[in-house]
Each structure stands twice: as C-alpha cells, then as structure tokens.
Amino acid sequence: SIYVTLEPCAMCVGAIQHARIGKIFYGAPDPKTGACGSVVNLMTIKEINHHAEAIGGILEKECGQILKDFFLSKRKKP
Template identity: 65%
Template structure:
C-alpha cells in the first residue's frame, strides 16, 4: 500500500487505477491509516483495488526488510 507521498504522486500523475497487495498498518495512505484516494477535495480520483495476493505480497515485504536488517547488522560489526 502506498505511503502518503506515493499516494500524492499517484494523484498528481492522474493514474486511473491502483492495484496493490499488502496493506501497511503503519503508514498506508490508501485506507489503512488514512485514505487519500477517497479525498473528495482533490480534483482527480484514482480507483483502488487492494488485497490482491495479500499474503504473498506481505511475505515478500517481510522477507525484504528482514534481509535488509540482517545486512545492516553485518555491516555494523
């Protein structure tokens, strides 16, 4: 799920449809924390489809950040 800055870029680029898999409970700006895509004051509205392959996407994100933390830990040693 895009963060607020990415959601803003999507709006400014006038992208018609956004599809994402994993929600972001900490910084998600398309429904999890805030829903910038549903803001009626904006002059462009993006259709959002969420949860596509949610488990698989969530696992990919978890693995990615786990590996990043391991690499950072090794570099500090």
C-alpha cells in the same frame, strides 16, 4: 494503472494523483502509513481534483512475505 506490493503512503498517493494514474492495485495493506484506506483514505477527499481507484489485497499473503523477507535481509549483518 500501477501495481505495487504495499499500500501506498500519502506521499506516494500524491504522486499517483499528480500523474493522473487511474487505478492502484496493491497486495499488502500498510497499517502504519497506508493512505488508501488502512490509516487514511486519500482517494475519497472531494477537494482533491483527481481520484484513483484503489484495489487492495491482491496476493496479500505473498506480498506480505516478500516485504518481510526483504526487510529481514536488510537487518542482517554482513
């Protein structure tokens, strides 16, 4: 299993599938590049030989705030 704050993008889902990780637990959905159901669902493509179960919305508000705070700190000038 893997636990992340943000829904994985397509590249991350590909790495997760190649690593044969069985479950993805994520907090906040990604409305721009989410590949576990927000934009596209790579978990359900039958041609892909490994499927992971994606479980999202875990502490969604808290994870969203962590991400907002992180990127706000990156945009601040020193």
